[in-house]
Amino acid sequence: MLDWDHVFATRASRMRASEIRELLKLLDKPDIISFAGGIPDPALFPTEAFQQAYSEIFSGPEAASALQYSVSEGYLPLREWLRGEMEKLGIACTADNIFITSGSQQALDYLGKLFLSPGDTALVTWPTYLGALQAFNAYEPHYDQLSIQGNRTPESYQTAAARSGGQVKFAYLSPDFANPTGETMNRAGRVSLLSLCEALDIPLIEDAAYQCLRYDGEPVPPVLAMEIAAKGSIEACRTLYLGSFSKTLAPGLRVGFVVANSTVIRKLVLMKQAADLHSSSINQIVVARVAERIFDQQVAKIRSAYSARRDAMLKALARHMPKGVTWTRPEGGMFIWLTLPDGMDGASLLARSVEAEKVAFVPGQAFFADRSGANTLRLSFSCANEAMIEEGIGRLGRLLVAALPAAA
Structure with a gap:
């Protein structure tokens, strides 16, 4: 049998699966509230x-x-x-x-x-x-x-x-x-x-x-x-x-x-x-x-929808996040970035979140070239309606409240 690793170019060793693409598979599970995929809402496609x-x-x-x-x-x-x-x-x-x-x-x-x-x-x-x-x-x-x-x-x-x-x-x-x-x-x-x-x-x-x-x-x-x-x-x-x-x-x-x-x-x-x-x-x-x-009509439509979802997520974060968690307040786009207290790990939190609260997000470490940023995570609001955002952020906040003493 051919030893494929022996013939792959050296650059192949730097090719890794996208953590986000893997998380997109969760979108097909009806019981998961997903803030993971930074993708457009297909209901808004023209x-x-x-x-x-x-x-x-x-x-x-x-x-x-x-x-x-x-x-x-x-x-x-x-x-x-x-x-x-x-x-x-x-x-x-x-x-x-x-x-x-x-x-x-x-x-x-x-x-x-x-x-x-x-x-x-x-x-x-x-x-x-x-x-x-x-x-x-x-x-x-x-x-x-x-x-x-x-x-x-x-x-x-x-x-x-x-x-x-x-x-x-x-x-x-x-x-x-x-x-x-x-x-x-x-x-x-x-x-x-x-x-x-x-x-x-x-x-x-x-x-x-x-x-x-x-x-x-x-x-x-x-x-x-x-x-x-x-x-x-x-x-x-x-x-x-x-x-x-x-x-x-x-x-x-x-x-x-x-x-x-x-x-x-x-x-x-x-x-x-x-x-x-x-x-x-x-x-x-x-x-x-x-x-x-x-084009202009389509852009106006998605701006209206996404801005309402951003506002809903920012309000939900203010209601449900425990002290010590901070987040960005974007003027546009699809994402809000959370920073957790030092010592917390976004990847470990994701495993518990999916299992216990049925909420998905993207751990932040994947976005750092040096693999730092373990205590960060990305939330996307583009594909969740306002009711889902309120419920999902509430669940995530409950999980963080329970996790914070262990991280202290």
Whole structure:
């Protein structure tokens, strides 16, 4: 029998199952109240609009091209529509600065492949999006903690990277309603972050998956918009903006995009040609049609639903959480981040919670590149109605009250 471990590339040892994807299996159990999966509510998908768009395509002249191979850059009318949406955000660009991917997760994988050699350093926040760590892990990097307070010097990052045998290659973060914390970086933080990347002469990957999901508070311009305003052209910018239709229209179609200078876009196109040729032609055409017709209406609908659920969870946490537990108060997105007293372990708590209280969440340790943060957890409010939120948070609070003396 072949010894598979002997022939796997060294990068395979860094491939681990997603703790979140495993927890999604709990959603199929009717007795579990799940705050685990950070996924959109399928009841809010614009099903009829998609049904109409597919029907029109298959009964019209686009049927053949929708089922045919296509260009690697992506469907041009979709890229033109995105160009208009980017302009509304202050991101002046052309369709040639936009590249369509199979979900923004593919964009993370491509950028990891494009920039990281084994031993190089990626700067990420503590905590950060687990999917980004999984995408980058395959390219064998080291991680260093990206300080959003700006209390580290560029030289300290360079020195640490050199000790690890490589260079600092990029900074990655989600500045708006981040997964997992729900927090948003203010304007001053974005300016400071850009200055750091300038000093290190590295790209900044701006993951804007939740950009549209603001419920209150003052909008902050995307980092790429701020950089374009300062430099005059996207071609002079180091920020790479990642977007997705997964949180607004539907995740199953797997349509995401990158907005960047043409040098990076050309490299990504070459990678696409080698990987999967192009993203699904028909799905891109359908997304373009649906977005043109109902995007603003759809976003307004999901903002209304999710903001009510966020408010319900914040109120339930205030009622039911014991002293010593703290949480974020996001202005948008899908997540609230809990910090438990020192000594408590989110993974152990999850096992007890599922068994005794039938409530699921995501232990926070998975979101830390150094596997710290054991006393944290992520709650998602996107797929739970207000009654479920009140009941589930009440159960979780009861469990924490019972667990706190043992942790003291």
